[in-house]
Amino acid sequence: MTHSSKFMLALGRGGLDSMRGGGKKKEDQSSAEPSFQSDPSNPGAWDDDLDPPPDIDWDEPPVYELVGSGNRASTTVVAQGNLLSAKRLSISAPAQPKPYTIPNIINSKSPRLNIVIQIVGSRGDVQPFLALGRELQIEGHRVRIATHDVFRDFVTEAGFEFFPIGGDPSSLMAYMVKNPGIVPKFETIMSGEISRKRRMVYRMLEGCWRSCIEPDPENNIPFVAEAIIANPPSFAHVHCAQAMGIPVHLMFTMPWSPTRAFPHPLANIERTDADPMTTNYLSYGLVELLTWQGLSSVINGWRRKSLGLDPVPTLTGPSIAEALQIPFTYCWSPAFVAKPQDWGNYIDVCGFFFREEPAYTPEDELRDFLSSGPPPVYIGFGSIVMDDAEKMTAILLGAVRTCGVRAIISRGWSKLGSSQQDPNVMFLGDCPHEWLFKHVSCVVHHGGAGTTACGLLNGRPTTIVPFFGDQAFWGQMIAAAQAGPSPIHYKSLNENNLAEAIRYCLMPKARNAAATISRKMKADNGVRAASRSFHCNLPVEALRCDLLPDEPAVWLYTKKKKTLKLSDKAAFILTENNKIEAKHFKLYQPKPIIIENQRWDPVSAGSSVLLGMLFDFTVGFSQVFTGPAKVFQSKEEGGGKKEAAVTFGKGFGKMAGVLPKATLVDFPLAITEGLHHLPRLYGDEVRNHGQVKDWKSGCGVAGKTFGYGFVDGLFGTVTKPYEGAREGGWAGFGKGLGKGAMGLVTGPGAGMFGLFAYPFLGMYKSISTSSLSPSQRKILLARQVYGSYMARQREYAAQDGGQEWDEATQNIVLEAFERRVKRG
Incomplete structure (x- = not known):
């Protein structure tokens, strides 16, 4: 197993530090973790990102209840004052896996990619990925292993690039032996251990992000990830992939996807009225829910500061990998534990990953x-x-x-x-x-x-x-x-x-x-089967350069409604020969990830927006007063008026910035989508009106929501009772009548609110994407540095007798470009 997956879950919702009344000392925020730098010539260029957002409460009170006293004291998970049990979870067990189309079912040849493998855990968690990495290298890919610093020699001696993400696995081992359940012991919470571990998680998230875009720490060779493979407890995987718009594939040695076949290995549900198969399925939701409660503030704080991404919605966070149907490969033998029938075709069970037996001479x-x-x-x-x-x-x-x-x-x-x-x-x-x-x-x-x-x-x-x-x-x-x-x-x-x-x-x-x-x-040949699973789930056509199919597309060239997906090499050749101008380039995302907020009804959707607005406003209000006070009291900061004014401005800006977006975008959108999705609560399907990406698509979605809302609402008053009567007689007729009446409210209601909500959402997205975020600028810089490095390598190869090959490649690119231009 991953020895740290259970540790991540055991963080609960933070921890109650026995010293929480005191101020946070400078040394508490530091660690033995290395400071990763993007450019040795400019030390510390990106080191400001190692400082987490100031509004993360590392000592956030847990949702635990103290039961008993003295030596008999224990902790119990509570939700709204009641014990959390399987039958109370708002999780449904679907009858069939959701449909999924395998992108590369014929397993066509993938372009050569830069792949980062992110691993959190023990040496036993790292070792299988070394075997997989060797197979990927044979396929022509460049493989970087990103894991804890202590495994540097283990990784490099196996012939792989290594990137340190921080974290102390021996500390995790000791923690987990002391706290074997999902909920940590009360003494662990009181000791402040939870707070320290949450800080460690933040550093590992940041380390995983840097592993996607920073040069090799040893030789400074540039690297930009074009695909991510990770084990689930690394937690950064989906978020890094969303920031970069690249494929992500999860691989693990233990069950992590909901199934009726067996319970989640980390869940321990002793009392439930549900049947065993349903309990098994719901146990996965229980574990995911507790995990997200414990780490949501840390992950969302990191997303906001380092990736420039919006927070993951509360209802989406616990099941994000399942909702997005992230490809998943399990590393055990199907002859030992067969693939459950209720797992979709984006989940594979491939076999254990065995490395080549190392040469060994016993003493x-x-x-x-x-x-x-x-x-x-x-x-x-x-x-x-x-x-x-x-x-x-x-x-x-x-x-x-x-x-x-x-x-x-x-x-x-x-x-x-x-x-x-x-x-x-x-x-x-x-x-x-x-x-x-x-x-x-x-x-x-x-x-x-x-x-x-x-x-x-x-x-x-x-x-x-x-x-x-x-x-x-x-x-x-x-x-x-x-x-x-x-x-x-x-x-x-x-x-x-x-x-x-x-x-x-x-x-x-x-x-x-x-x-x-x-x-x-x-x-079995687990490693080869896992490599095949990885390649089958790659969007190969989207990844390929239009002119050099063996190269990954990283730039999108757009001019006069003509678009080309270009690799670094193709882009360099075309600009060098004055065929195109670099000003028409933008970063290309072969696999965009869109994380949607799951709305179920207008009441809960609207109230969640109001509560979120109130929370953000309160944080900003408190920062207006506490920020300057902390600066003046801090000897490290010098107690300067300038720093105090900056913190005051940040707090006031947060207060002022909450209201416009909440009133013009968030609240109307919550009501609209809550009304639109309400029929799902009683088993009806709802139309998908598409994604809002800018003001133009926002107007389109608004029009569809309005038109179909009224049409479906009116027709539903006739069709729903008829369908109900046909299936269930008079009782079905009554249910259908109720559904039709409800649709007459929800459809037109969503349509009218949508006329206001979706255009404003489109304008907001257009404004927010009109300039590059700090994370996008870093990706762009990393991409440019990598492209320059590859150009220099081609020059060196030409000087060593590779000119004929380079000229042939240049001719291929120029001829393919001319054919594209003629075709229009």
């Missing part, structure tokens, strides 16, 4: 131990960080001696070990599992997806000792396949039940079951 001590007796049992917990490693070591040694077996115990991040010498036990440091598991009888570990896969691939019976997250899920799957006993939670582990588990693994039944799984898994 003499390990080689001698293996050859001195029967195959030992392997026991290890990898990157898990435990409070009491000595107690765990004693349990392991006791179980091994009770069974009378030999054992290799991996020290791991918890540094397991004992001063007592035992000839039947060897404590081992780092050793590739691919090699080691060929020489053991069975394996006992924490249940990370990678370790689980490696053990099963080698046909080794497995005992899972889960600590958190999806580890118990994999243990249950192994037990269901009879390749091991039921998982034993680490808090329940003792000498006796571990000894019993080891004995089960040494039985012929377990060995035969593990061997059967191994044979099926060896028929």
Whole structure:
């Protein structure tokens, strides 16, 4: 599993810092995270973005309720004063997957892309993506791995570019072992740990964004992402892709998409009146809801400051990947856990990602131990960080001696070990599992997806000792396949039940079951299947340059209603030969992402706008007074009048800026779309009138909403009762009559409000996109730097004898351009 996905969820809605009454110190906002710079010749050019927006409340009170007192105190999730349960969630379980058209179903050749792979988690989360990255490199793509700083050597030694995103995975491991549930313990909340982790999340979001546009930190070679692959807990993926207008593809080692087949591995719903399949489906919404409650302020603050994007609407945030149908690839064997039938065709189960077995020569001590007796049992917990490693070591040694077996115990991040010498036990440091598991009888570990896969691939019976997250899920799957006993939670582990588990693994039944799984898994090629899944979901035609199909299009040339998608190379050749002018270029987005606010009815839609307006106005009002006061009190800022005036102006600007947009755009739009979508609450479909991109499309959508609103409303008074009577007799006739009467209100109502709302929305979008945002300027700068670098590389290649090839490419571009011009 990703060892940090559960950590992200456990952040809840912030945390109650025991010191929240005090002011925020300067050192609290800093970290050991590196300061990423875009240009070594201009140090700190973009470093101002490392400072988060001032209005993020890192100590935001959680939606937790304290239950009990003293040592019996615990935390409980609450929503509006009531316990949150599966049947109370406003989440529906659709009968069929939503339709999805695979963009590249024939898997035609993709242009060579710059791909950034963003990973948050442990080494076990990073390792599978190294195998995928190698396959993508073979396909001709440039691959950058963006993950935690501690994995720099691990990534670079595998032959990949590395970009540090910050974050401390060992700190995450320790946090999650202490807080194994979705809701953190009360003492964790009171300690201020939540606040510190939320700051860490902000830095990792910023690091992921910089990994899309900044040069290589080591050699300063420019890089601009043209596609993103990520695991879900990196959280920046969809937002970075939206800012750049490029494809994004999620890949993960644990179930993350709603299904009836099994519950979310991180959910623990004990009481519900719903049937098990519905409960399974709703558990995913529960986890997503808690995750979004915990991180929405951090993510939206980062979106606003670093990406220049509007906040993600409250109702959209928890299910954004599902709503946008972001392609998803699961990295486990379908022979082990089959793809659920209710997953759409944008979701694939491809197989475990196995890297090439690394070259490894065992040290003499390990080689001698293996050859001195029967195959030992392997026991290890990898990157898990435990409070009491000595107690765990004693349990392991006791179980091994009770069974009378030999054992290799991996020290791991918890540094397991004992001063007592035992000839039947060897404590081992780092050793590739691919090699080691060929020489053991069975394996006992924490249940990370990678370790689980490696053990099963080698046909080794497995005992899972889960600590958190999806580890118990994999243990249950192994037990269901009879390749091991039921998982034993680490808090329940003792000498006796571990000894019993080891004995089960040494039985012929377990060995035969593990061997059967191994044979099926060896028929998979997970990495190749995942690469195929990635390429099938790429909008290849949109990505291609119109003149050089093997190159990605990054510029849009528009003049006199003629448009061309151009690569850096094609654009350079055409401008160099005076065929086009660079002033007609603009950044091209091959895969625009539009995040819509989900409106269900006019009452909730309108009230949410009013509450949001009131909140923003209050924040601005408070900043008018508290901003200058903090400046004068701060020795670091010097207490200057200029700084105080700036903070006063920002607060007043926020107050003044709230009302016009809310009254002219947000509130009328909320009422319009609330009325338009209201029939969905009783099962009716509603028309899609298109997207508002500028004032022209706004007027078009307004006209359609008005016209169809009245037509559908009037006709519905006749057609709805007739359809209801045909399907349900007199009872259906009554329901249809009610639907028709409702449509007579909602359709014309949406049409009349829409005449005002949509044109103003179009004008607002036209004004907001009339100039480049700071993030767009950075993308443009990165694109220009990258294009200049590639031009210099072509010049160097020409000097080394590559002139003939360059002239051939130039002729191809010029001839293709002339043909386009003649065709008009």
